Amino acid sequence: MTLTELRYIVAVARERHFGRAAASCFVSQPTLSVAVKKLEDELGVTLFERSAGDVTLTPIGERIVEQSQSVLEEVQVIKQLAEQGKDPLAGPLRLGIIYSISPYLLPHLIPALRERAPQMQVLLEEDYTARLAEMLKQGEIDLAIVAEPFHESGVVTQAIYDEPFVVATPKGHPWEKLDHVNSEQLSEENVLLLSPGNCFRDQVLQMCPDLNRESVPAGSSLQRTLQGSSLTTIRHMVAGGIGVTVLPVTSVSPADDALLAIRPFVEPAPTRRVVLAWRKNFPRGAAVEAVRQAVLGAGLTNITYLPEAHASA
Secondary structure (H helix, E strand, O other), X not given: OOHHHHHHHHHHHHHOOHHHXXXXXXXXXXXXXXXXXXXXXXXXXXXXXXXXXXXXXXXXXXXXXXXXXXXXXHHHHHHHXXXXXXXXXXXXXXXXXXXXXXXXXXXXXXXXXXXXXXXXEEEEEEEXXXXXXXXXXXOOOOEEEEEOOOOOOOEEEEEEEEEEXXXXXXXXXHHHHOOXXXXXXXXXXXXXXXXXXXXXXXXXXXXXXXXXXXXXXXXXXXXXXXXXXXXXXXXXXXXXXXXXXXXXXXXXXXXXXXXXXXXXXXXXXXXXXXXXXXXXXXXXHHHHHHHHHHHHOOOOOOOEEOOOOOOEO
């Protein structure tokens, strides 16, 4: 039994497909298949049920894959402990960050982190919250910057800042004359949201459940909920007069003034809490703290920093 074989069965369990698993491990499918079969023969059990286009774990396979993942994580810890013995702020750090935060935080975070830890190479991974959670647990990234709620077994989180939401409308929209917008008013407009899978979309829908619809009956006073692939795309759609949207305040810039009217919500304004997340056994505590301090020193405006927040499991 080898670590390589354990990596292969974890990959097959994750991908539910031998071809995709082989690609993720950068080997040919025959190489991976032979290794998996060899491990099954050595253990004397069947790990996977194979059928046309489908691969499923057997009950014993589930337990073995789970234990294999733990073994691989512990091996990674050993490597990281060795690196920490040299310098916890040296060497690569794999940082995941969700799409609705990365374009607005990274231009401030990376220079600040570069100043604090010049020997630490930051490898960035942008993705959805669910995917980053999986990558974190699988040891594919070391840290993640995400928004609550974020509850994963074996993962520690620490709050960094609270960020209010604002409303963006095209220039000349009637709401431009308002000092504040009530969340209930959103159901009266065409509202543009991020596509499913984005946690920011879920947070807006939680704030205004009436927006959770594809279309409405003819003659209804409610309008449509439309979708965009990114907050930048949605901005341009709003500027083009298609509708209104909700934005996290860190995504608003002076450049928006020429195209959009930005209005705050009625107090208490809806907010999201941004947190840093890492595995409990991640040994480079100094690296975690360096990232946290870099975020706190990034100079984001109109948010509430939480420098005294405690880490929680």
